[in-house]
Amino acid sequence: MKKLIRGAVVGLVAALTLSACGGGDSGDDNPLAGGGAGGTVTVGGANFPESNLLAELYAQALEAKGVKVTRKFNIGAREVYYDQVVKGGISVMPEYNGALLVTSVDENSKAATTEEINAELKSKLPASVEMLASAEAEDKDSVTVNPQTAAKHDLKSIADLEGVAKDLVIAGPSEFETRQQGLKGLKEAYGIEFKEFKPFDAGAQSTLVKLLVEDEIQAADLFTTDPTIEQNKLVVLEDPKNVFNAQNVTPLVHKESVDQTARAALDAVSAKLTTQDLLDMMKRVVIDKDDQEKVAEDWLKKSGLV
Incomplete structure (x- = not known):
């Protein structure tokens, strides 16, 4: 009987151990x-x-x-x-x-x-x-601007932001500030720095679009397959120096x-x-x-x- 009880206990302990290893x-x-x-x-x-x-x-x-x-x-x-x-x-x-x-x-x-x-x-x-x-x-990630900003500064390419970016506010996911495919890479490739960067959660695309439309920000890191870009006539700037490579x-x-x-x-x-x-x-x-x-x-x- 003791052997049976001991065997049951060992089996229970083993089961609990396996459960703990695979738990969650x-x-x-x-x-x-x-x-x-x-x-x-x-x-x-x-x-x-x-x-x-x-x-x-x-x-x-x-x-x-x-x-x-x-x-x-x-x-x-x-x-x-x-x-x-x-x-x-x-x-x-x-x-x-x-x-x-x-x-x-x-x-x-x-x-x-x-x-x-x-x-x-x-x-x-x-x-x-x-x-x-x-x-x-x-x-791809992109630098996208609202239509009024594009028209005011005749923006078609990221290169066109030289001399302009210092007056513009850009927003995006927080990691955009330090990534090579972000502000770091934009500065190295194009020599541009923005007036201010506003960080948002990476899932806040709709918020970024809303802020662009309302001109609370003038530029944003938006994913190019976001359908609201076309819906709101936003302008995705060309990237001739390939800061944003194939994705x-x-x-x-x-x-x-x-x-x-x-x-x-x-x-x-x-x-x-x-x-x-x-x-x-x-x-x-x-x-x-x-x-x-x-x-x-x-x-x-x-x-x-x-």
């Missing part, structure tokens, strides 16, 4: 928390609508192939989630290849094209992660957490996804207020992926 959905410090081949794949999303829409696309595409998925959306900026992917707390993360390279991998990189960027990422990423196939779809939508994966079935499902999404698709879907999410789950499902059905 963050898995920040557990390299296997994302799920290995045949296990659960954790799909992450950053703190802005497009990232979470892309994450939902990935999640549904994986589920359509029988992969078990846990969603972990609205995590935060790259400075927050990247380390989680490296450690395996997140299995799959929608990324923008150029931004990832200069933000988290090599801030001094001069790679500009999709091919150059992906070659550097392949050689420089930590051994635990890799980028899968890039989509044609691209969403193709590309899945970043924790190698041990995705099997060949998952990889094939993610590659199939990248093979179909275009910039126009992103614009159309973001219009539905941001302007029409459609649920991202339905928007993702409709695109996957139209593309023959579910």
Whole structure:
């Protein structure tokens, strides 16, 4: 009887230990928390609508192939989630290849094209992660100004801000102030400094647009697939010196957490996804207020992926 009781206690302790190791959905410090081949794949999303829409696309595409998925959306900026992917707390993360390279991998990189960027990422990423196939779809950071500012100073390019920026207020996510693809890079490449920088959460695109329209700010870091740019006749300034390099939508994966079935499902999404698709879907999410789950499902059905 004592052996039976002792065995039950040992079994209970083991069960509790296993439960504690796998407890919670963050898995920040557990390299296997994302799920290995045949296990659960954790799909992450950053703190802005497009990232979470892309994450939902990935999640549904994986589920359509029988992969078990846990969603972990609205995590935060790259400075927050990247380390989680490296450690395996997140299995799959929608990324923008150029931004990832200069933000988290090599801030001094001069790679500009999709091919150059992906070659550097392949050689420089930590051994635990890799980028899968890039989509044609691209969403870049930009310096966008309101129409009255563009007209007043005849602005078409970031280079046109020389001698003008010192009188303008620019706003964007807080990390824009120190990133190479931000104020730091703009100063180095174009020699421009703005009168003031106002930091906002990366998910505050609608706030930035509102402030631009009301001329509370004159410039902002906006994502180029934001449908409200065209809706409000805002002007995206050209970037001839490529401070904002190619930023193709590309899945970043924790190698041990995705099997060949998952990889094939993610590659199939990248093979179909275009910039126009992103614009159309973001219009539905941001302007029409459609649920991202339905928007993702409709695109996957139209593309023959579910």
